[in-house]
Amino acid sequence: MRVGVLALQGNVERHRTVLSSLGAEPVEVRTPRDLEAVEALVLPGGESTTMSMLLESSGLWPSLRTAVKDGMPMLGTCAGMILLADRISDGRPDQQSLGALDIAVKRNGFGRQAQSFECDLTLDVASSVSGERWDAAGSNAVSEAGSGTGPDRSPGSATTVRAVFIRAPLVEEVGPAVEVLARLPEGYGPNAGSPVLCRQGAVLVSSFHPELSGETAVHRLLVGSADVGRR
């Protein structure tokens, strides 16, 4: 399967490595033509302001909007999450996004590089949380986990991964159609309980970098959903 990696700027290489290890064929996407040749797309980490400008000059915005509408499976990590989000705070005034899922994110919401961190994270790929609004200003949202509506979800398929957060975006709000697949654990700063891995339809976003710690669980979700879409 040909999986595109948006290669305008950012951490393309490590995504390519993970995708190859899963048997997918990574393809760098810099133009609308490149995008036509792929079945799924990774939007990597990097500087979202830089990528946003390069999406404009490369003419990729309209093609990406079409791909989102057509249900192309996508994974956005960090800056990629910002590009796929519906609402951005602390961005540049001219910064655009795709609105591919109903979340509001705050750029660099966890702070500067000095506050960047890694931690263990439990991915709750077994259950979904829906119909819940995360209030970043309030205390921990209590998860209404366990609805388990999807066909592939069986209880107890949670996975623990090592997650690296680099000047990461903070999810401040999730809409009713969004599944929260992981939340920040207690123990570091005021943002415990905030969503860090979300999914809406074929679009998956993480505020951390699964590609940096040698984990494949998140990428498998992308490649898996692309497989389902093909059948």
Added chain:
Amino acid sequence: METSPASDATAAQFQTGTLAVKRGLAEMLRGGVIMDVVTSEQAKIAEDAGAVAVMALERVPSDIRAQGGVARMTDPQLIEEIKAAVTVPVMAKARIGHFAEAQVLEALGVDYIDESEVLTPADTQNHIDKWSFTVPFVCGATNLGEALRRIAEGAAMIRSKGEAGTGDVAVAVTHLRTVLGHMRRLTTMDRSELYAEAKLLGAPVSLVQEVASEGRLPVPLFCAGGLATPADAALVMQLGAESVFVGSGIFKSSDPARRARAIVEATTHFGDPAVVAKVSTGLGEAMSGQSAGEVGEHLAERGW
């Protein structure tokens, strides 16, 4: 999260300043342009043009060359102004070996420290022990041995030194080719030859073995020192640089905003000459510069 916060904190093992976190930011800056700025206005222009990060300085290298004297860490006030002006990462330079300047920069909350030969070295024997910091460091290198020594000291990013402030890309090309060529040779060597090679390189055996098996540095390799045009960026990216630093080349040109944007485009589309041609058209005067052979002091020779 049914467990108590205390046991969760232990269980989740939160850590800052790890190798993954430090190298991670360097990974995010790949395929981008890091621009030298000396005022908050310049920092805004750089960000508006698509810089992935800015380097906060009091003087760009060409002015340091022209004016002479001891070049030191930037005034914290200027760093604070630049941090307030932009949302992209802010880097700042410390003198080689000047760990107290680095401590100050860390306390100011800069995102990356460049232990730089562009400033006057503070220690003629030792570089900073970069492992003792939470903030990541980038260091310059002219060859593979130097690069691996800096990585052994804790650098999370390496840049070719080039010859800063000249606008002459030749030295950057030499350094980049030297590092990349030596790595290619290591990948073809017999395992038993790597010990003697490590001795020649003056670098730890473990790092030499890692480069020999991976064919690349364990940290990103960026290019700096003398880049002035979009084609310069395309050249070094095609040679194997993973990002570029542009110092005097932008704000010593006649139209900094346009040139900055053009270099950003050329760094992304480095393999597409049609794009590089388009963005190079009508840019106005590049920095005048001087050939690296003509300069009095070679900054690249600083560092050990």
